[in-house]
Amino acid sequence: VVICAFTGPLSKIPGPFLNKFTPIPWGIQNLTGNSMNVAPKMFAKYGDVIRVGPRDVMIAEKSGVQKILVDEDFVKAPVYEKRRLISPGFSISYLNGLEPLMKECLDVLERTLNKECEKGGGHAVINMSQMLGNLTSDVMSATSFGGSFGLVESNDLKMKNMVMDRLKRAALDAQLPFIKYLPFVPPSQGEGLNNIIDDIVATRKAESQKPKKDLLQIIVDVNENNPDTFTHLHVREEMSLFMIAGADTTSTTATFTLLLLVNNQDKLKKLVEEIDFAFPSIHDSITFAKTQDLPYLNAVINESMRRMPIVALGLARWTEKTSMISGFEIPKDTIVSPAVGQLMRDPRVWPDPDKFIPERWLEPYKDVEADKKAFHPFSSGSRNCPGQQFALKELRLILVTLIRRYELSLVPGQSHEMRLHTVPWFTQGFYNVGVKQR
Numbered sequence: 161v162v163i164c165a166f167t168g169p170l171s172k173i174p175g176p177f178l179n180k181f182t183p184i185p186w187g188i189q190n191l192t193g194n195s196m197n198v199a200p201k202m203f204a205k206y207g208d209v210i211r212v213g214p215r216d217v218m219i220a221e222k223s224g225v226q227k228i229l230v231d232e233d234f235v236k237a238p239v240y241e242k243r244r245l246i247s248p249g250f251s252i253s254y255l256n257g258l259e260p261l262m263k264e265c266l267d268v269l270e271r272t273l274n275k276e277c278e279k280g281g282g283h284a285v286i287n288m289s290q291m292l293g294n295l296t297s298d299v300m301s302a303t304s305f306g307g308s309f310g311l312v313e314s315n316d317l318k319m320k321n322m323v324m325d326r327l328k329r330a331a332l333d334a335q336l337p338f339i340k341y342l343p344f345v346p347p348s349q350g351e352g353l354n355n356i357i358d359d360i361v362a363t364r365k366a367e368s369q370k371p372k373k374d375l376l377q378i379i380v381d382v383n384e385n386n387p388d389t390f391t392h393l394h395v396r397e398e399m400s401l402f403m404i405a406g407a408d409t410t411s412t413t414a415t416f417t418l419l420l421l422v423n424n425q426d427k428l429k430k431l432v433e434e435i436d437f438a439f440p441s442i443h444d445s446i447t448f449a450k451t452q453d454l455p456y457l458n459a460v461i462n463e464s465m466r467r468m469p470i471v472a473l474g475l476a477r478w479t480e481k482t483s484m485i486s487g488f489e490i491p492k493d494t495i496v497s498p499a500v501g502q503l504m505r506d507p508r509v510w511p512d513p514d515k516f517i518p519e520r521w522l523e524p525y526k527d528v529e530a531d532k533k534a535f536h537p538f539s540s541g542s543r544n545c546p547g548q549q550f551a552l553k554e555l556r557l558i559l560v561t562l563i564r565r566y567e568l569s570l571v572p573g574q575s576h577e578m579r580l581h582t583v584p585w586f587t588q589g590f591y592n593v594g595v596k597q598r
């Protein structure tokens with residue numbers, strides 16, 4: 161351990177002293193969800209490249225991130241290199257076919273918000289992180305798992321808590337792999353979520369008439385055709401991955417966008433004007449096609465994902481051979497993690513990085529054009545997010561629906577403090593937004 165700490169190329173990389181010897185200090189930050197708060201301070205202190213463990217490096221420098229994710233498209237840790245069977249689920253024609261299902265979920269959201277407003281005499285304070293978390297779980301289940309969970313209407317927190325427990329447990333397993341062998345620790349596959357998944361799969365298998373090839377059907381078919389290599393456990397893993405990857409990511413991004421808008425009223429006003437112009441009547445149908453090309457809306461979404469990315473750290477990749485990255489020699493078998501959140505607020509690339517300036521996506525801001533090579537909210541390269549287009553279509557529908565149908569306002573005095581377990585969450589447990597029917 162001591163030799164590894166003080167000799168070899170990694171010894172030249174700065175970082176906290178203890179991290180040279182052990183991954184535990186950084187592991188604790190991940191486990192407690194504090195890594196997103198600590199990382200910016202570490203980058204400020206040590207520079208663009210930091211050693212966070214004996215064979216674990218974090219990189220926030222543009223060319224290094226570009227090399228890892230895109231130019232050389234480094235592999236993920238070997239255990240993750242099994243995916244891609246699901247990519248057929250996301251062709252453009254498949255996504256367009258999901259529109260009616262997404263819109264049904266948004267209709268339920270509108271009905272629910274209207275009811276809340278009516279109760280409050282036309283106005284309501286809505287916990288958006290919860291409401292949108294319910295919405296995106298409904299969208300995910302309606303489009304991909306054979307039927308909406310109906311969480312927007314039921315507000316059933318059991319499901320939410322089960323997913324949250326799974327996320328925290330995944331963080332624990334990643335940091336302390338031996339934990340699952342301890343006798344008193346419950347299995348990571350929490351029974352509640354498993355039962356839901358098992359029911360969905362059993363119902364689908366029992367259906368005599370096969371429905372159109374949705375994600376569930378792809379997963380079930382792979383299992384039926386390869387029962388030994390793609391077992392029932394894989395089915396569970398793949399489905400819970402999609403529920404988690406597809407729901408909380410999108411709802412948190414939508415909540416952050418609303419947070420930024422209500423805290424920047426001039427930007428909200430501009431967006432309202434654009435949306436009102438595109439949808440002159442309050443009853444106009446809000447569709448994929450009509451939300452696709454609204455320039456200011458797209459700029460707002462980009463700027464929100466730059467300013468408050470939900471995946472800021474943790475895109476771990478693996479070096480299969482010695483490589484030069486951001487001026488450092490990185491030996492074979494090192495984990496290299498692009499800190500894309502840090503890069504997306506690098507003042508050398510983004511003038512006034514801490515401000516919310518959607519305009520930078522439409523024209524140069526302070527003579528600097530938005531640099532796509534320093535913008536990776538969905539990661540980049542061949543191993544990036546397969547749900548990117550799904551998420552963007554859904555985000556546009558959500559934002560346009562909320563803004564065209566309701567007047568949104570800031571509920572002052574709320575904490576923006578967060579923790580991170582796969583996606584960030586508010587430590588106060590909610591984020592409220594004022595909603596008034598237009």
Ligand code: HEM
Nearest residue numbers: 243405406409410413471538539543544545546547550551
């Ligand atoms: C705004 C919303 C979303 C954001 C910001 C986001 C971002 C990301 C990021 C950064 C990754 C990591 C990729 C990497 O390691 O390089 C990822 C992975 C993934 N995302 Fe998304 N995502 C979003 C929505 C979705 C949706 C809606 C789905 C599904 C419909 C989805 C499915 C996945 C899956 C399955 C993975 C794992 C891919 C793999 O391990 O190969 N995501 N996402």
